[in-house]
Amino acid sequence: MSNRGGQDEPAFPGFDVLDDASRWDAVTQGVVLSRVGPPPPIRFFTPEEERVARPLVDRLVDNDEPRLPLLEAIDQRLVDNEGPGYRNADMPEYREAWRQSCRFVDEDAVERFGVHFWELHEADQRAVLEAVRTAKDWHGLPASEVWTMWIGWACTALYSHPTAWNEIGFPGPAYPRGYAALGLDSKDSWEARERNARDRVPWAERLEAARRRHAPGGEDP
Amino acid sequence: MRGVRARNESAWLLPLGDERTNHRLRDDMRRFDDDDEVDIAIVGCGAGGGVLAQRLARKGWKVVAFDAGPFWDPDRDWVSDERGSHHLYWTDPRVIGGDDPVPLGSNNSGRGVGGSTIHYAGYTPRFHPSDFHTATVDGVGQDWPIAYEELRPYYADIEGELPVAGQPWPWGDPHRYPHSPHPVNGEGLLFIRGCQRLGIDVRVGPVAITNGRFGNRPHCLYRGFCLQGCKVNAKASTLITHIPDALAHGAEVRADSMVSRVVVGSDRRATGVVYWRDGVEHFQRARTVAVAGYSIETPRLLLNSACEEFPDGLCNDEDLVGRYVMVQGAAQTAGRFAEEVRMYKAPPPQVSSEAFYETDPSKDYKRGFSIQCVGPLPITWAEHVAAEGHWGAVLREYMKDYIHWAVLGVLCEFLPLDDNRVTLSDETDRWGLPVARFDYSQCDNDRALMAAGQSKMEDVLGAAGAEETTTIKRYAHLVGGCRMGSTAAEGVVDGNQRAFAVDNLFVADGSVLPTQGSANPALTIMALSARLADHLASR
Ligand SMILES: Cc1cc2nc3c(=O)[nH]c(=O)nc-3n(C[C@H](O)[C@H](O)[C@H](O)COP(=O)(O)OP(=O)(O)OC[C@H]3O[C@@H](n4cnc5c(N)ncnc54)[C@H](O)[C@@H]3O)c2cc1C
Ligand code: SF4
Numbered sequence: 001m002s003n004r005g006g007q008d009e010p011a012f013p014g015f016d017v018l019d020d021a022s023r024w025d026a027v028t029q030g031v032v033l034s035r036v037g038p039p040p041p042i043r044f045f046t047p048e049e050e051r052v053a054r055p056l057v058d059r060l061v062d063n064d065e066p067r068l069p070l071l072e073a074i075d076q077r078l079v080d081n082e083g084p085g086y087r088n089a090d091m092p093e094y095r096e097a098w099r100q101s102c103r104f105v106d107e108d109a110v111e112r113f114g115v116h117f118w119e120l121h122e123a124d125q126r127a128v129l130e131a132v133r134t135a136k137d138w139h140g141l142p143a144s145e146v147w148t149m150w151i152g153w154a155c156t157a158l159y160s161h162p163t164a165w166n167e168i169g170f171p172g173p174a175y176p177r178g179y180a181a182l183g184l185d186s187k188d189s190w191e192a193r194e195r196n197a198r199d200r201v202p203w204a205e206r207l208e209a210a211r212r213r214h215a216p217g218g219e220d221p
Numbered sequence: 222m223r224g225v226r227a228r229n230e231s232a233w234l235l236p237l238g239d240e241r242t243n244h245r246l247r248d249d250m251r252r253f254d255d256d257d258e259v260d261i262a263i264v265g266c267g268a269g270g271g272v273l274a275q276r277l278a279r280k281g282w283k284v285v286a287f288d289a290g291p292f293w294d295p296d297r298d299w300v301s302d303e304r305g306s307h308h309l310y311w312t313d314p315r316v317i318g319g320d321d322p323v324p325l326g327s328n329n330s331g332r333g334v335g336g337s338t339i340h341y342a343g344y345t346p347r348f349h350p351s352d353f354h355t356a357t358v359d360g361v362g363q364d365w366p367i368a369y370e371e372l373r374p375y376y377a378d379i380e381g382e383l384p385v386a387g388q389p390w391p392w393g394d395p396h397r398y399p400h401s402p403h404p405v406n407g408e409g410l411l412f413i414r415g416c417q418r419l420g421i422d423v424r425v426g427p428v429a430i431t432n433g434r435f436g437n438r439p440h441c442l443y444r445g446f447c448l449q450g451c452k453v454n455a456k457a458s459t460l461i462t463h464i465p466d467a468l469a470h471g472a473e474v475r476a477d478s479m480v481s482r483v484v485v486g487s488d489r490r491a492t493g494v495v496y497w498r499d500g501v502e503h504f505q506r507a508r509t510v511a512v513a514g515y516s517i518e519t520p521r522l523l524l525n526s527a528c529e530e531f532p533d534g535l536c537n538d539e540d541l542v543g544r545y546v547m548v549q550g551a552a553q554t555a556g557r558f559a560e561e562v563r564m565y566k567a568p569p570p571q572v573s574s575e576a577f578y579e580t581d582p583s584k585d586y587k588r589g590f591s592i593q594c595v596g597p598l599p600i601t602w603a604e605h606v607a608a609e610g611h612w613g614a615v616l617r618e619y620m621k622d623y624i625h626w627a628v629l630g631v632l633c634e635f636l637p638l639d640d641n642r643v644t645l646s647d648e649t650d651r652w653g654l655p656v657a658r659f660d661y662s663q664c665d666n667d668r669a670l671m672a673a674g675q676s677k678m679e680d681v682l683g684a685a686g687a688e689e690t691t692t693i694k695r696y697a698h699l700v701g702g703c704r705m706g707s708t709a710a711e712g713v714v715d716g717n718q719r720a721f722a723v724d725n726l727f728v729a730d731g732s733v734l735p736t737q738g739s740a741n742p743a744l745t746i747m748a749l750s751a752r753l754a755d756h757l758a759s760r
Contacts, residue, residue, distance in 0.1 A: 011621050027297060031305040062614045085312035085326030126613060151612055155603035160304030168623040170565060170599050173301035175452055178442030179566040184407040187563065203557060203622060210618035
């Protein structure tokens with residue numbers, strides 16, 4: 001399975017968590033493998049919301065190549081009413097917060113660039129979102145709460161997907177297998193092998209390259 | 222371990238082999254009628270309620286322990302997966318407010334037999350003797366109506382029953398643990414390395430995870446999913462450490478049953494509880510009622526149980542129900558290392574330091590903090606990275622570097638404040654019951670402690686060789702809300718956890734804590750319940 005092709009080489013070449021799937025217990029298999037099957041249809045978001053929500057979610061976590069069905073995962077949670085278990089007193093209920101925030105993002109795009117959010121270049125979409133992240137009050141909502149909800153849901157969708165685990169070298173369920181090699185710089189034979197073990201490409205350099213890609217007005221991949 | 226088995230046979234009542242649940246024991250469970258006047262109805266089957274049910278069943282009491290959630294079967298109900306574990310949490314609606322609102326949900330209480338011990342990490346430190354009189358010693362918080370010495374034997378008993386693994390403990394009241402310390406992963410080794418270079422005392426443990434076979438419970442597999450429910454039966458939860466023995470001694474666990482009201486007669490005595498099961502409302506008669514629903518649901522239930530005798534909420538004559546809820550300031554610092562750390566391996570709870578637990582007279586704040594390993598799995602680690610403000614390609618880059626990071630957490634003793642409280646909101650839940658609203662704001666001492674804890678963690682990770690550190694602010698471990706006091710003006714319950722206002726009503730969970738120390742609370746909650754059972758039996 002390819003990692004984020006195009007931008008750079010995968011950090012864990014050849015590693016695929018799913019190679020181990022047959023060893024997991026059946027209940028865990030069922031839950032994890034459902035994420036790599038056909039994505040569910042969009043049922044919560046209206047088409048008007050979907051066309052904003054999709055690029056919104058994709059920009060939040062740079063969901064590019066291969067594009068994972070993150071919006072579908074979020075939509076399913078919203079349909080299932082699988083809420084966070086609390087609501088900030090200044091915020092609407094979370095399903096309503098998703099709907100409203102899609103509307104407001106588009107209003108921001110139109111006001112700032114004169115076109116709809118989904119019509120903007122990715123860099124301009126990022127600029128619209130960065131303004132939300134750094135705002136205090138946003139269309140009457142506490143911006144930080146909106147941001148935390150967006151990024152939290154997007155990260156949960158992304159980092160529950162086996163393809164993302166391949167990208168970060170996480171071996172997934174590990175049950176009933178468990179681990180034997182616990183120390184520093186040690187791994188069990190089936191754990192992901194890092195391409196630049198012991199950091200031959202300095203972390204700071206990689207981070208800097210990512211910052212350049214991400215900067216407002218930065219190159220679209 | 223013969224001593225343990227004689228007082229609690231749970232670990233021997235679990236099946237050997239591939240199954241984790243003794244289905245026979247559950248099928249054969251005694252069942253009471255609503256009309257039977259049982260000796261005690263316990264609301265909530267978590268840390269406090271689970272232990273109380275087991276102890277009283279052993280003493281021959283007729284016990285019904287209610288839980289709003291399911292009677293878990295680890296094989297069938299739990300997965301080795303972060304995202305797939307959402308159903309372990311209490312996710313019915315709640316509202317949060319105040320200057321520093323505390324997110325609930327996954328970082329809060331559980332729902333189902335075992336309560337929050339199903340998804341807690343499993344750190345089980347004792348409180349220090351000083352925690353029981355912070356007002357006298359430090360001029361902050363409130364003195365407990367009991368002293369550490371009264372809990373000491375119960376601490377030791379529960380440590381034997383969980384059982385707890387760790388090095389001999391030098392802090393507070395020095396003591397030893399029944400199981401030897403677990404091997405440590407990369408994150409724990411870095412924590413130890415950093416502390417040693419700075420001359421800070423640090424120890425492996427204390428964790429309620431088997432290190433070796435215990436009864437029919439197997440050794441830990443070091444797979445790292447403790448916060449998702451241990452499918453192995455290695456991590457202690459009351460589901461496996463106390464409920465099996467409670468069933469074997471005739472207690473009934475009534476799962477999927479949401480208690481909506483404690484009923485009190487005109488003589489100010491509790492007569493039983495109203496609960497919902499399968500959409501039908503029932504009334505269970507009981508001679509005694511103990512509420513053990515967690516620091517949010519316990520005050521909520523008392524407030525929702527307002528009646529003619531108690532128009533402002535049960536036991537709320539003094540306007541104390543729901544007040545003085547505490548959270549620990551739990552800033553989390555991550556360090557980036559050239560070595561491969563792979564913090565997803567081994568239980569997240571591993572190593573701790575209580576070197577900064579007590580008040581340091583040279584500082585301008587009171588009380589202290591402890592430091593522990595955190596070891597977040599990918600989604601929780603992404604939340605840390607995102608909380609730093611990273612997103613898009615930068616967040617992805619941090620995440621790709623997951624195996625190089627180690628994360629420490631601090632637990633700061635935030636002070637009990639009367640306005641940090643649970644009240645009822647206008648919103649209602651599925652049963653039409655008003656949901657809890659929790660308001661929280663910090664005080665200056667809290668902020669100073671959090672800053673001190675953060676800089677200490679950054680020092681430790683720096684000394685261990687971190688080339689970059691990042692810190693986020695979080696909270697952990699809600700307690701308080703129905704605190705113990707010496708008088709009715711000071712607390713909802715007395716030193717024996719009996720409600721001042723209702724003679725046969727008890728609170729048996731973390732809500733009774735007047736202060737919280739900087740220790741994780743579950744062991745103390747369990748020890749208090751074991752002590753409460755002795756008190757009840759002697760009444
Ligand atoms: C992520 C996380 C990690 C943690 N790690 C640790 C740790 O390492 N060490 C530690 O000591 N603590 C830890 N804790 C905290 C610890 O789990 C709790 O403090 C402790 O379990 C609380 O015990 P309790 O008896 O008050 O309530 P719980 O254990 O939460 O039990 C309450 C039970 O009551 C039930 N209930 C509530 N209301 C009703 C009702 N109306 N009717 C019927 N049933 C009801 C609930 O379903 C629940 O099962 C952690 C918590 C979290 C969220
Ligand atoms: S690491 Fe050990 S204690 Fe934790 S969930 Fe896995 S087997 Fe259970």
